Amino acid sequence: MAITGGYVMVNGIKTYYETNNGPHNPKGTIVCLHTAGRESRQYHGMMEIFADKYNMVAFDMPAHGKTWPLPGNVGIGDYKEYGKFVWDFIQVMNIEDPIIIGCSVGGNMVYHIAETYPVKAMVSMQGSPKIKAMGTAYGTTVDLLDNPYVSCQHSHWDFSESLCGKKCPPEAHDFIMWGVCQECGRAKKADLSIYNNYDVTAELGQITCPCLLIRGEDDWNVPEHYYHTAMEGMTNAKKVVFEKVPGYGHFIIVEAPEVVCELIDNFLQDT
Template identity: 30%
Template sequence: MSTEITGHYVSIDGTRIFYDACGEGTPFVGVHTAGADAREYQYLLPLMAERGYRALALDLPGHGKSYPVGWEPHRTMHQHAELVHRFAQEVCPGEKPVVAGCSIGGCMAFDLAAHHSEDYTAIVPMEGLPDGSPILPHPGEAERPSWSTAWRPFLEYAAVESLGKPTLADAEKVKELWWQHQNAQQAGNGDIQAWAGHDVRELLGDVRCPILIIKGADDFWVPELLIRAAAELIGEQAEVAVLDDIGHYPMYEDPALVARLIDEFVRARAGVAAAR
């Protein structure tokens, strides 16, 4: 079993989408955070592969090696989520992947749960919400660099400061996460517009696959109050895991823990026996 990560491209919505791939088995799709790219999953993918998954992580349009669709950033969460859905269908035809997303990826995971839950084995929103509006103001007026000289450094350091305390004390890991957020202005602002304008709460009453909602206890962006409220809307399909000493980037901060949590949840709740 090779756990080497290889890079690939696939055409979705007329643009070339980059993705990392590792291993064979039940498809697992990881979706990154605002202004970042698939590198956030570089430590998780091999661990998922070891557990019998074909582990994938894409660069959303306008991020990393993926050009934006029509040269415009996505500004709604549903745009992002539908692209992730078409990516999953194209790259994993005839299969029901496990999809996990973090931050805006977590919001996309809720959007997928609201619209396409029957097409997934399990959905794992990490550090995301079905309704992003309470967390921060809509940043549309900061979209262009000339409109807000602070946006880019704000997003880069807003990311870093929300790490869990153990990772925040590791200067190398902090710097690495900072370098992963170099799409902060053009694409990242659209991501946060998507976060602030997103609300699928009314569509979560009929979710048809198990949902594991992961929250880092040290993160300040996503209140546990709203995580619990989201789980209540979904009902018995939902399970919440609050992780001590973890911040806004669980798959980056403790990939072994996240791989184990997701794998155990999928096996217990979805009955998938991933090939080893």
């Protein structure tokens, strides 16, 4: 298998990353942002598919996976600090012309990053520039995620499972749910603190790079009108493409990596 990992220091944090050692395509290197509470292994399927076409780099945010936490054993709970950490990682890795892709909270964050930093292109999956808090995973529940009497894993099991699409293969489902078992309450709290009432719509006009928006239609948590809000605001983007994928859900990068890779490849070929 071509995937290899390593560590770099980013702002004093020992940060774990993985790469598929793919060719340095002139379109740029693909930098991958994981979903809330999870880590870079979510991109293994895509890394394997793209091994001979694109260089991909996925890394664990602070307090996630194999990356060390911030001082005090916490994650990043502010979206501007999150975006800066991502960009600082890109600089440390000497990545030129980064193509930023993300899913869930990562899919939200790529909007802010594209608004703020010079990326070559962005791909948002199951993300939005504006999230209205809803459901049991938000509000006061976020405050309880690192409470000693609350199990992050058990309290999010049914919620995460409800986000999977009906076409999700059994092995992908098992991996997604194993991710729930491994979640750290403090890391999840940091991510959902960003996710809860996230809103960067006022700056959407600052995005000039090509943008691809992908929606697994079985994801009830990110309704289609969120995507239309984004498209309406990105008036200065070089191009905006919206793709809907029936049968798959919130964890589309794990549920259907081959579908996502085809959409991204087609998008980049025309970019």
